[in-house]
Amino acid sequence: MRLGVGAAIPAKARPKVSVHFLEPGAATLLRLAGPTARVVAPGVALVHADTLSWLATVPDRSVHAIVTDPPYGLVEYGDVDHGKLRGGKGGVWRIPPTLDGVQRAPVPRFTVLGPKEIEALRRFFAASAWEWMRVLVPGGHVFLASNPLLSTAAFAAIGEAGFEKRGEIIRLVTTLRGGDRPKGAHAEFPDVSVMPRSAWEPWGLFRKPMEGTVAENLRRWGTGGLRRRSAEEPFRDVIPCAPARGAERAIAPHPSLKPQRFLRQLVRAALPVGTGIVLDPFAGSGSTLAAAAHLGVHAIGVERDAAYVELAVVAVPKLAALALR
Numbered sequence: 001m002r003l004g005v006g007a008a009i010p011a012k013a014r015p016k017v018s019v020h021f022l023e024p025g026a027a028t029l030l031r032l033a034g035p036t037a038r039v040v041a042p043g044v045a046l047v048h049a050d051t052l053s054w055l056a057t058v059p060d061r062s063v064h065a066i067v068t069d070p071p072y073g074l075v076e077y078g079d080v081d082h083g084k085l086r087g088g089k090g091g092v093w094r095i096p097p098t099l100d101g102v103q104r105a106p107v108p109r110f111t112v113l114g115p116k117e118i119e120a121l122r123r124f125f126a127a128s129a130w131e132w133m134r135v136l137v138p139g140g141h142v143f144l145a146s147n148p149l150l151s152t153a154a155f156a157a158i159g160e161a162g163f164e165k166r167g168e169i170i171r172l173v174t175t176l177r178g179g180d181r182p183k184g185a186h187a188e189f190p191d192v193s194v195m196p197r198s199a200w201e202p203w204g205l206f207r208k209p210m211e212g213t214v215a216e217n218l219r220r221w222g223t224g225g226l227r228r229r230s231a232e233e234p235f236r237d238v239i240p241c242a243p244a245r246g247a248e249r250a251i252a253p254h255p256s257l258k259p260q261r262f263l264r265q266l267v268r269a270a271l272p273v274g275t276g277i278v279l280d281p282f283a284g285s286g287s288t289l290a291a292a293a294h295l296g297v298h299a300i301g302v303e304r305d306a307a308y309v310e311l312a313v314v315a316v317p318k319l320a321a322l323a324l325r
């Protein structure tokens with residue numbers, strides 16, 4: 001049977017798994033998410049908390065996959081620079097000039113990060129990865145959004161926590177990063193750009209070490225592999241997908257919104273037998289949660305910023321309901 005991109009996983013289409021693997025129910029989900037969690041869609045909970053504080057409350061071997069788009073400058077979602085963005089001032093955020101009357105979205109300038117900031121980033125990812133290693137079941141995958149400037153530091157920290165690197169998903173996407181002529185010398189060096197115009201986004205793909213073979217791990221934990229796109233087609237590591245625009249951006253105006261077309265493919269691949277709990281420890285406007293809700297699988301999101309939590313509460317059901325062409 002062919003399941004289209006991002007298609008929901010009907011119960012009867014799920015492969016039969018061993019009796020050892022118990023599908024987590026709503027009660028398990030709510031117990032994990034904690035008393036302050038809000039249910040934003042059936043089987044999908046959102047927690048307003050700092051991610052590391054929340055993770056410390058979660059028992060070992062509780063979730064089946066992590067799909068997340070973390071902060072990369074660490075400062076870009078901190079009070080100072082995020083406050084500047086909200087005030088229209090920029091800070092680490094580059095507010096691009098209007099193009100043909102269209103206001104383009106701000107992007108964080110990761111080129112301003114020096115060795116100290118990159119070391120702080122590595123430490124933050126290491127602390128997160130140790131917790132992810134603990135709360136994932138054996139064979140659970142992590143899909144980690146990144147960018148070509150900082151992926152080396154971030155991915156090294158995940159590896160140091162004991163994850164196996166399983167590859168990278170390349171999202172083909174034309175961005176506004178790079179491609180500029182030298183600042184203040186455009187006319188002098190018209191044929192030079194300082195960096196390439198970025199046309200791809202790397203997502204690290206990691207797996208917690210399994211117990212036994214893939215088949216044994218799948219039977220016991222429901223994890224260890226990636227769900228195929230169809231009987232004929234495995235999940236692939238290059239996915240062309242334009243930035244979220246139009247209806248999606250209107251529903252969820254978060255500065256780092258990831259598109260449903262892309263996230264539905266990752267969330268679907270992340271649960272190889274079609275059940276389990278997906279965690280997004282940096283939920284933003286809830287785009288990963290919305291993809292999970294669309295697919296009919298359980299998910300928990302954690303977001304520290306109160307305004308984004310309120311945005312996600314409204315956005316998740318609307319994003320989940322969007323029909324993509």
Ligand SMILES: C[S@@+](CC[C@H](N)C(=O)[O-])C[C@H]1O[C@@H](n2cnc3c(N)ncnc32)[C@H](O)[C@@H]1O
Nearest residue numbers: 050051069077254256257258282284285287304
């Ligand atoms: C890159 S954005 C994710 C946006 C998301 N991909 C979306 O489509 O809406 C990262 C998010 O992590 C949140 N964040 C940053 N530090 C956090 C922390 N320590 N705990 C929880 N959330 C945090 C930020 O407020 C921001 O919304």
